Amino acid sequence: MAVDSFAALRDKMVTEQIERRGVSDPRLLEALRTVMRHMFVPDDLQSMAYDDCPLAIGSGQTISQPYIVALMTHLLHLQGGENVLEIGTGSGYQAAVLSRLARTVHTVERFAPLASRARQKLHALHYDNVVVHTHDGSLGWPEAAPYQGILVTAAAPGPPPPLLAQLAEGGRLVLPVGGRSGQTLQVWQRHGDNYADEDIIYVQFVPLRGAHGWSQAHWD
Numbered sequence: 001m002a003v004d005s006f007a008a009l010r011d012k013m014v015t016e017q018i019e020r021r022g023v024s025d026p027r028l029l030e031a032l033r034t035v036m037r038h039m040f041v042p043d044d045l046q047s048m049a050y051d052d053c054p055l056a057i058g059s060g061q062t063i064s065q066p067y068i069v070a071l072m073t074h075l076l077h078l079q080g081g082e083n084v085l086e087i088g089t090g091s092g093y094q095a096a097v098l099s100r101l102a103r104t105v106h107t108v109e110r111f112a113p114l115a116s117r118a119r120q121k122l123h124a125l126h127y128d129n130v131v132v133h134t135h136d137g138s139l140g141w142p143e144a145a146p147y148q149g150i151l152v153t154a155a156a157p158g159p160p161p162p163l164l165a166q167l168a169e170g171g172r173l174v175l176p177v178g179g180r181s182g183q184t185l186q187v188w189q190r191h192g193d194n195y196a197d198e199d200i201i202y203v204q205f206v207p208l209r210g211a212h213g214w215s216q217a218h219w220d
């Protein structure tokens with residue numbers, strides 16, 4: 001498919017799936033119109049990259065539905081100067097979108113093959129303000145903390161304490177909380193040593209693993 005056709009599909013995706021569902025932040029819509037989602041999915045799924053659904057990206061993982069990427073990004077309220085952390089790099093697509101809206105993005109992936117593929121892709125496409133780390137992201141990435149925004153793209157049993165601790169004052173943590181049968185997308189905002197939390201919508205994600213994630217036995 002020609003680059004122009006992908007651009008047309010991207011425009012349609014933004015209008016029909018994102019704007020129509022009420023996301024209206026112009027900077028975010030522009031980022032979604034620019035980032036080439038089809039470059040982040042396996043070759044044989046490129047023609048479906050702008051469809052209204054999640055897609056398999058290998059290693060049993062998925063790239064989220066475009067609307068969910070938009071909604072989670074919107075909930076961070078980014079202005080452009082932030083240091084942001086993403087847990088669950090996967091394909092690298094969400095990190096690429098964040099990189100258009102914040103100053104720096106640290107993204108952590110536990111699967112080395114996914115991390116290295118995403119790293120190469122983000123480098124080739126010149127997303128130079130994204131750093132990919134291979135690590136247990138349920139521990140966050142303390143080296144670059146504090147973060148004005150933290151996004152977790154895998155289902156957690158609850159907000160991991162290290163992530164709450166690595167939030168800057170006023171910073172926001174956006175994550176799906178719940179188990180295999182479904183989760184609630186939550187926002188946790190830091191006010192000193194207190195955190196205000198809010199439930200947004202019902203979602204379905206793959207599990208967060210690691211020290212503050214789901215063990216195989218508890219998820220199944």
Ligand code: SAH
Pocket residue numbers: 057061062063064087088089090091092093094095108109110111114135136137138153154206207208209210211213
């Ligand atoms: N944001 C991704 C989609 C993520 S799918 C994208 O835009 O494509 C969820 C990802 O979380 C998977 O790649 C999975 O390997 C990763 N993951 C699960 N537990 C993790 C952990 N403890 N630390 C880091 N990554 C984790």
